[in-house]
Amino acid sequence: MQKNRVEVCDCSVIHQNIVDEVKEKMPEETTLYDLADFFKVLGDSTRVRIMWALDTSEMCVCDLAVLLNMTKSAISHQLAELRRADLVRTRREGRNVYYSLADDHVRDVFEKGMEHILEQDNSL
Amino acid sequence: MQKNRVEVCDCSVIHQNIVDEVKEKMPEETTLYDLADFFKVLGDSTRVRIMWALDTSEMCVCDLAVLLNMTKSAISHQLAELRRADLVRTRREGRNVYYSLADDHVRDVFEKGMEHILEQDNSL
DNA sequence: AAAACAATTGAGTGGCTGTTCAACTGTTGA
């Protein structure tokens, strides 16, 4: 006897109970999409290096540009994205705009990821 | 007097001491690139939903395909990427391949990110 | 007021990546 095929996916359920159980616990669609977006913002080497720098010290755009050897424009674009995601906050002082990490929560996640990578290095 | 312009970036250092200090503490290039790659893998809604499902229960490819209403192929491609990044591990049992999270460390980072998102929801 | 410069912004482009499609491998059961 043929199990029911389900819409798009090209196969049938093998463990109905597990699928049902997981589906029931599943958070709202938007929650997991937001989570993906959050990680996506951190998933770029320029932004990660900016985040690392800001985790060490508050800095302005020019300093970041010099530190990472990139144009102010490129840095500013990435900072705008980090700001849109509420990962950094700004403080203007005269001509300069100083960036720092948004809050301790962001710091936590970032440093947790950092630990993970360093841990992996050790276990090679 | 004009400060030294530095190579690529189109400006001069404003806080030499801060840049120097941060540059000195900066981890190896590869470490931060690895960190970005790690977050990048988690920065996709399909992979995040897979990770969430596996954080709840071990599952095989067909079950995941049904749960997320996607083709086995699409799921399998993403699982391959998660495996390459050592975020999941596999166990074969007959025709089925069961996937689960790689280790508690991965679980930690993932759940930390989840907490962050849920926290943000509350504060709106 | 105007020059100088930090920073932002929008358009454009080249490279990256997630899904589809088709072919294939591996295991089981008849």
Next chain:
DNA sequence: TCAACAGTTGAACAGCCACTCAATTGTTTT
């Protein structure tokens, strides 16, 4: 042994995104 099916894989294509370039804003200094 062969059909059925779980899973993998490579090529191709479409959509996304990081940087460049040029123009603009905002602040300070002369």
